[in-house]
Amino acid sequence: MSSELAAPEQASASRVIAEAGRRRTFAVISHPDAGKSTLTEALALHARVITEAGAIHGKAGRRSTVSDWMDMEKARGISITSTALQFAYRSADGTDCVINLLDTPGHADFSEDTYRVLTAVDCAVMLIDAAKGLEPQTLKLFQVCRQREIPIITVINKWDRPGRDALELLDEIEGRIGLRPTPLTWPVGIAGDFHGVLDRRSGRFIRFIRTAGGATAAPEEHLDPAAAEELAGSAWLQAVEECELLTADGAGFDSPAFLACRSTPVLFTSAVLNFGVNQLLDVLVQHAPSPAAKVGRSGDLRPVDDEFSAFVFKVQAGMDAAHRDRLAYARVCSGVFRRGDIVTHAATRRPFATKYAQSVFGQQRTVLDTAWPGDVIGLVNATALRVGDTLYRGDHVEFPAIPQFSPEHFAVARAADTSRHKAFRRGITQLEQEGVIQVLRSDRRGDQAPVLAAVGPMQFEVTSHRMGGELHTPISLEHLNYSVVRRTRPEDVGFLDAQSGVEVLTRTDGALLALFSDKWRMEIIQRNHPELMLDPLIAAGP
Ligand code: G4P
Numbered sequence: 001m002s003s004e005l006a007a008p009e010q011a012s013a014s015r016v017i018a019e020a021g022r023r024r025t026f027a028v029i030s031h032p033d034a035g036k037s038t039l040t041e042a043l044a045l046h047a048r049v050i051t052e053a054g055a056i057h058g059k060a061g062r063r064s065t066v067s068d069w070m071d072m073e074k075a076r077g078i079s080i081t082s083t084a085l086q087f088a089y090r091s092a093d094g095t096d097c098v099i100n101l102l103d104t105p106g107h108a109d110f111s112e113d114t115y116r117v118l119t120a121v122d123c124a125v126m127l128i129d130a131a132k133g134l135e136p137q138t139l140k141l142f143q144v145c146r147q148r149e150i151p152i153i154t155v156i157n158k159w160d161r162p163g164r165d166a167l168e169l170l171d172e173i174e175g176r177i178g179l180r181p182t183p184l185t186w187p188v189g190i191a192g193d194f195h196g197v198l199d200r201r202s203g204r205f206i207r208f209i210r211t212a213g214g215a216t217a218a219p220e221e222h223l224d225p226a227a228a229e230e231l232a233g234s235a236w237l238q239a240v241e242e243c244e245l246l247t248a249d250g251a252g253f254d255s256p257a258f259l260a261c262r263s264t265p266v267l268f269t270s271a272v273l274n275f276g277v278n279q280l281l282d283v284l285v286q287h288a289p290s291p292a293a294k295v296g297r298s299g300d301l302r303p304v305d306d307e308f309s310a311f312v313f314k315v316q317a318g319m320d321a322a323h324r325d326r327l328a329y330a331r332v333c334s335g336v337f338r339r340g341d342i343v344t345h346a347a348t349r350r351p352f353a354t355k356y357a358q359s360v361f362g363q364q365r366t367v368l369d370t371a372w373p374g375d376v377i378g379l380v381n382a383t384a385l386r387v388g389d390t391l392y393r394g395d396h397v398e399f400p401a402i403p404q405f406s407p408e409h410f411a412v413a414r415a416a417d418t419s420r421h422k423a424f425r426r427g428i429t430q431l432e433q434e435g436v437i438q439v440l441r442s443d444r445r446g447d448q449a450p451v452l453a454a455v456g457p458m459q460f461e462v463t464s465h466r467m468g469g470e471l472h473t474p475i476s477l478e479h480l481n482y483s484v485v486r487r488t489r490p491e492d493v494g495f496l497d498a499q500s501g502v503e504v505l506t507r508t509d510g511a512l513l514a515l516f517s518d519k520w521r522m523e524i525i526q527r528n529h530p531e532l533m534l535d536p537l538i539a540a541g542p
Pocket of ligand 1: 030157
């Protein structure tokens with residue numbers, strides 16, 4: 001055994017607790033175009049990770065592209081894959097924190113991917129476009145957060161552009177999703193005329209000062225109410241009046257209600273001008289939860305100061321031409337991770353050497369030597385690791401599996417060149433292990449023509465693109481006319497398979513899935529044969 005793989009030196013429990021306490025691990029959830037990429041850049045800019053906006057998510061017209069790595073993403077200008085961004089931040093009250101921002105795909109077809117990322121965060125920022133309010137994808141992602149009991153900070157963005165009334169937006173949040181909004185800042189100036197915000201905690205005016213093109217962190221001035229009135233006049237007085245209404249309505253920040261997902265602190269920003277971004281970071285530091293004990297599969301709690309444990313929430317390969325390898329992202333749940341540690345892979349109980357750990361910042365990777373609870377480690381070429389797997393040292397722990405969503409689209413895949421069957425099988429298996437696609441098989445269809453199942457049709461595009469590109473095995477896809485799926489059991493297969501418009505296949509995890517052409521057919525069969533097992537799978541949305 002090389003000295004690099006020697007038994008690790010343990011960190012004291014108090015050090016682990018202190019490091020975990022400094023971590024804030026969160027994701028931004030939003031409908032496409034609400035400004036998630038712009039906000040991510042702005043956050044990193046404020047934390048001085050980058051000096052000029054545009055270095056992380058370069059879209060058309062901005063500088064380089066760091067996280068939108070796939071050709072397809074570039075062509076479409078959407079972010080399909082997730083990235084982990086880590087930066088240090090000192091808040092206004094002098095607290096030193098480490099922020100872990102996990103990026104989530106914007107497109108609804110990748111909601112399963114987003115769901116996996118949300119298993120790895122302690123908090124979510126719900127980003128809303130001030131002109132549009134709650135949009136379908138925001139609602140869908142919000143439901144996932146609620147189900148997972150993830151506290152939510154709401155950010156109303158694009159306040160520099162004409163939009164809706166602030167009080168009306170709060171009503172919409174409360175009315176449609178049942179979260180009580182408790183604004184921490186309030187805009188001075190209507191949407192489209194953004195001067196700054198009234199800080200409801202101090203009563204002061206935080207005035208934002210524009211920089212050329214929003215390219216650098218916006219300076220701000222903190223003014224007392226008299227100076228605010230002098231400078232912003234009626235806009236200030238209106239903000240004061242509206243805040244009085246909020247106070248009278250009891251819309252004050254309530255930490256236990258926020259942590260219990262009953263209320264949401266609200267902030268107003270213009271990500272493109274970098275306005276309000278410092279306030280968001282400060283709220284994350286002051287109010288967002290730090291990593292806490294996690295429940296294992298058997299109901300046991302793994303406290304953060306226990307020995308190292310982590311779970312894989314994402315597996316990704318072929319990230320760019322320079323790194324054609326496979327990366328498993330794991331979120332640390334307890335203890336300290338030191339590169340070179342030999343940990344146990346819970347699924348196989350086999351030792352797993354972590355010599356090649358990296359932190360991934362957009363496309364840049366650096367060797368990662370140490371990680372604490374809340375941090376994300378990228379394990380290179382970890383072919384044994386699957387989404388949901390647990391790694392640990394010391395006492396055995398296995399965290400709950402990450403459920404697979406109910407697919408709604410199905411297609412038979414075949415290798416365009418039938419002599420490349422082995423490569424075809426390898427490629428499909430790889431994409432399946434990454435969670436790009438689910439794979440179903442049956443004796444009737446044979447191994448050369450597996451059925452691919454997806455939550456959204458873009459997953460098929462990604463599969464085709466990657467099979468033909470980096471995996472060098474172009475495929476053809478034949479779409480199948482099924483849209484509903486139920487889980488069944490061996491004794492019901494014969495009957496179901498004999499029905500028209502129904503087919504039973506086995507998913508790689510062993511689940512028997514009955515596919516139906518439409519929900520009416522499924523419902524008739526279910527009504528006429530209540531003895532059959534036809535259990536719904538987890539739906540991709542409400
Ligand atoms: P997404 O990741 O959520 O999909 O959104 P993204 O950041 O790409 O933002 C979508 C569009 O909204 C971009 O404009 C972006 O500049 C703009 N935007 C984001 N935040 C704000 C804001 O606070 N105020 C205003 N006025 N605009 C904002 P685009 O024209 O699509 O692209 P670009 O050429 O400006 O980059």
